[in-house]
Amino acid sequence: QLQLQESGPGLVKPSETLSLTCTVSGGSISSGDYYWGWIRQPPGKGLEWIGSIYFSGTTFYNPSLASRVIISVDTSKSQFSLKVKSLTAADTAVYHCVRERNTVTSENWFDAWGQGTQVIVSS
Amino acid sequence: SYVLTQPPSVSVAPGQTARITCAGDNIGSKTVHWYQKKPGQAPVLVVYDDSDRPSGIPERFSGSNSGNTATLTISRVEAGDEADYFCQVWDRTSDPYVLFGGGTKMTAL
Numbered sequence: 283q284l285q286l287q288e289s290g291p292g293l294v295k296p297s298e299t300l301s302l303t304c305t306v307s308g309g310s311i312s313s314g315d316y317y318w319g320w321i322r323q324p325p326g327k328g329l330e331w332i333g334s335i336y337f338s339g340t341t342f343y344n345p346s347l348a349s350r351v352i353i354s355v356d357t358s359k360s361q362f363s364l365k366v367k368s369l370t371a372a373d374t375a376v377y378h379c380v381r382e383r384n385t386v387t388s389e390n391w392f393d394a395w396g397q398g399t400q401v402i403v404s405s
Numbered sequence: 406s407y408v409l410t411q412p413p414s415v416s417v418a419p420g421q422t423a424r425i426t427c428a429g430d431n432i433g434s435k436t437v438h439w440y441q442k443k444p445g446q447a448p449v450l451v452v453y454d455d456s457d458r459p460s461g462i463p464e465r466f467s468g469s470n471s472g473n474t475a476t477l478t479i480s481r482v483e484a485g486d487e488a489d490y491f492c493q494v495w496d497r498t499s500d501p502y503v504l505f506g507g508g509t510k511m512t513a514l
Contacts, residue, residue, distance in 0.1 A: 329440075329448070329491055331503035344503070378447065389436035389495045393459065395447040 284309040286379045286396035293402050300366040300403075304379030304396060311360045312337045317382035317390065318362045320353065322375040323398075330375075334382050335362055369403045376400050407499040409492055409506035416512045423479040425509045427492030430473060435494045437475040439468060442508075443488045451490075452477060484513045 290302035304318070311318060319334035333343040335353045343351055347366070355362040366373060381394040410428040417423040427437060439452040450459050452468035455475065465480045479486055492506040 328507045329493075329505040331505070334503075342502075383453075387436065388497070389454075391438040391450060391453040391493070392440070392448075393450050393453070395449070397447050 284381065284394050286381065286394055288377060288379050288396045288399040290399060290401070292400055293404065294369055295405050296369055296371065296403055298369055300364070300369055300373065300401060302364045302377055302399065304362050306360045311355065311362065312357050315384055317384055318355065319380050319382050319392070320364045320377060321380055321392065322377045324372070324375040332364065371403050374401060374403045407494070407496045407504055409494065409504055411492060411506040411509045413507070414510045414512065416514050417482050419482055419484060419513050421482055423482050423486070423511055425477040425490050425511060427475040427477070427506045428473055429494070432473055432475050432494065433471045435496060437468065437470050438493045439477045440491045440493065441488045442491065448491070479511070482513050487511060487513050
């Protein structure tokens with residue numbers, strides 16, 4: 283069964299860069315049927331898509347975050363990563379890594395989620 | 406940009422039917438997916454492509470989409486169905502193009 287596990291620091295300082303990694307097990311990160319991505323949920327708020335990556339390295343980002351975000355993939359380690367720079371308190375959220383089903387219509391859905399990791403931005 | 410509007414909360418007695426709506430301009434022309442999120446747990450896909458269920462999701466969960474409203478219907482509600490439910494669409498003309506509704510807290514009274 284597919285499992286996604288986030289790892290990274292729970293507390294980061296304002297203006298610094300957040301680095302999170304998602305390890306994929308029980309499935310191939312190189313499958314052409316899927317993208318891999320990140321979604322976050324700030325406290326008391328809804329879900330916000332951050333971006334997605336294909337195993338080839340093609341990326342799609344939320345335009346509101348694109349200037350501060352980089353998503354990368356390492357197929358040899360079955361991992362993909364998220365970097366968010368210039369952090370502010372508004373980046374405080376639970377960050378989930380997700381598997382995104384790639385469809386011919388491109389109206390994709392997220393069919394597997396990691397448990398999520400709490401990130402607090404505070405000095 | 407495109408906006409998805411959900412009611413903040415829905416309450417229903419166990420055994421009854423809960424209907425959670427997701428409103429958007431001509432949402433019937435888009436494909437809607439639904440997620441269930443319980444506190445401290447990862448979200449779970451419960452309906453995709455408007456009305457399809459992933460394996461393992463009970464038949465009590467169903468979806469529809471027409472006009473300006475998509476609906477997630479939970480029949481014979483159980484206490485274990487209490488959760489936040491989010492709708493989601495892709496809209497390549499929007500910014501961003503992956504959009505979630507604000508979420509609906511479903512309570513089994």
